[in-house]
Amino acid sequence: MEFTELFSRFWWLLFPLIFFISAGWNSFMSYKRTKAKVELLKTYAQSGNTPPPELIAALDKDEQHSRHGTSGGDADDMAAWTPFLVVLFAGLSAVFAFVGYQEWLGDANSMYFVAMILGVLAIAFLFSSLFGGRRRK
Incomplete structure (x- = not known):
């Protein structure tokens, strides 16, 4: 079976494929945001300063979203x-x-x-x- 014939028969599979790729991308970006926040917390801890309450609240919010199965948004x-x-x-x-x-x-x-x-x-x-x-x- 040629690629063009395969594509013409199963082109509709692009819809779920795009959905899964975008969900994976959103998950990856949420991970990167959380990792950056943790690195910032480490920087505050190493310098002996207390982190701003907004940063801790943002991490708590990310934790609640991950517990409920939603993205970091x-x-x-x-x-x-x-x-x-x-x-x-x-x-x-x-x-x-x-x-x-x-x-x-x-x-x-x-x-x-x-x-x-x-x-x-x-x-x-x-x-x-x-x-x-x-x-x-």
Whole structure:
């Protein structure tokens, strides 16, 4: 099987691949931020100075996020993205279902399959936003 044929049959796998790569990148960047904060704390300790309370609070915040399985970013930042993600995945699901219905790209079953996956992701983000148990201000 040639690369072009392989790509034309499984191009939709780029969506989960991009998701996993971006999640890995976010995790790596969170690790780098935490490591930089710890190095700064070491510098304060070696010089005999007390670190600012904001630095310790930032490390505590990172620790709480890692315990709850979220990235080092603010949980409210993710909560702000959730409605967008629901609409994005629901819209993409509808587009793929429509393309499958119209048979514009030939294989309707593949389009329906991608539409179902994107629909499940939209539903998952919807339930996450409704029942996520995040702190409300």
